Amino acid sequence: MDDKTATSEYIIIPKSILTDTRLCKPNITEFYGVILSLSRQTGYCFASNSYLADFMRCDVHTVTRWVTRLKQLGYIRAEYLKGDSSNNITERKIYPTVWVLTDLSVPTNSNAEGVLTDLRGGYGQIGTEGTNPNAEYNNKLIIRDTPKVFRDVGFNPLPFTINQTHVDYALNGSKDIDHAIGEAMLKQLPESLDNPVAIIKSKLEDSNRVVALLDFVHNGKNVVTPVEIDGYGRQNNIIIDSNAITSIYGKNNLATGLLSDALNEEQSGNTAVFYLDNKKATALLQKAGLRLPRVLFRNDGYIHSIREQGLDVKPKFENVTYTQQFKRWFGDWENNPHTASKVVNADGTP
Numbered sequence: 001m002d003d004k005t006a007t008s009e010y011i012i013i014p015k016s017i018l019t020d021t022r023l024c025k026p027n028i029t030e031f032y033g034v035i036l037s038l039s040r041q042t043g044y045c046f047a048s049n050s051y052l053a054d055f056m057r058c059d060v061h062t063v064t065r066w067v068t069r070l071k072q073l074g075y076i077r078a079e080y081l082k083g084d085s086s087n088n089i090t091e092r093k094i095y096p097t098v099w100v101l102t103d104l105s106v107p108t109n110s111n112a113e114g115v116l117t118d119l120r121g122g123y124g125q126i127g128t129e130g131t132n133p134n135a136e137y138n139n140k141l142i143i144r145d146t147p148k149v150f151r152d153v154g155f156n157p158l159p160f161t162i163n164q165t166h167v168d169y170a171l172n173g174s175k176d177i178d179h180a181i182g183e184a185m186l187k188q189l190p191e192s193l194d195n196p197v198a199i200i201k202s203k204l205e206d207s208n209r210v211v212a213l214l215d216f217v218h219n220g221k222n223v224v225t226p227v228e229i230d231g232y233g234r235q236n237n238i239i240i241d242s243n244a245i246t247s248i249y250g251k252n253n254l255a256t257g258l259l260s261d262a263l264n265e266e267q268s269g270n271t272a273v274f275y276l277d278n279k280k281a282t283a284l285l286q287k288a289g290l291r292l293p294r295v296l297f298r299n300d301g302y303i304h305s306i307r308e309q310g311l312d313v314k315p316k317f318e319n320v321t322y323t324q325q326f327k328r329w330f331g332d333w334e335n336n337p338h339t340a341s342k343v344v345n346a347d348g349t350p
Helices: 026-038 049-056 060-072 110-115 149-154 164-172 183-192 254-267 278-286 324-330
Strands: 076-082 089-096 142-143 159-163 197-200 209-218 221-235 238-245 275-278
Touching: 026 049, 026 060, 049 060, 060 076, 142 183, 142 238, 159 164, 159 221, 164 183, 164 197, 183 209, 197 254, 209 254, 221 254, 238 324, 254 275, 254 278
Parallel strands: 159 238
Antiparallel strands: 076 089, 142 159, 197 209, 197 275, 209 221, 221 238
């Protein structure tokens, strides 16, 4: 077995997995812990069933049954990539939907502790089942993998993260009322990222951020969340690359104004809208007496890529092979190719 495939020296099993009576055999809960461990670098596990069977010391048929069962219960989802010239599957990505983070500090406000220890959304888990008061307060919390809608507009498939400062703002109102969206809405965050109203350009010049307009309302105001593309942070005392939520809030008519401005830019020939849900965007604009310009947006969904030439948006990585997580696993093929894996293209890229 190639030890480089493993991403940590220990396996962690979420309490919600361990206590689920539908998972009657202990080995399947241990298997989930392995999937989780192998996903910590990139947000997904790409190990084959034969590798996983070797790791678990069981047969491939057993692994196939476990994968099927975990998918049925919603604990994992899988993506299958096929070759260009055939329908043969060339790669599988298994995305865990329940995460456990250790060695993360809890905000000092006592109201946050009970929430952070079991704050789950429809897709991921924000928080910890065990904390370390000596850890850095701004450790990143992995809330899920990068949603497909973001990957479709050019995001790398990195973990989606938020730091504990912004969790504290949301739960305790320690910044202002606009950021105090509360526990219930924070739990909706992972799933709401799957189906935003729109993904638009940030107004910051030369920015590596976009702004997602979400489909839920705080105090009568649609929630918006800026997302840093190819950002980085610290998780369990290790620097990781991630797509990082840098804030989450609802403020006056901000969402409507941002969307209207982005649409106006598009009408002027500038790229400002990357993704748009026509139905949701129409409903949002109608609240302010505005209309969606149908001539430009007859079809919804993907509009532009963040990687188009000439944009102010600046992704840091061409693809995930440039990220710190990948290089820890594969070896630093850019700076120290002699110590990295030899499975490379003619130009030295993985």
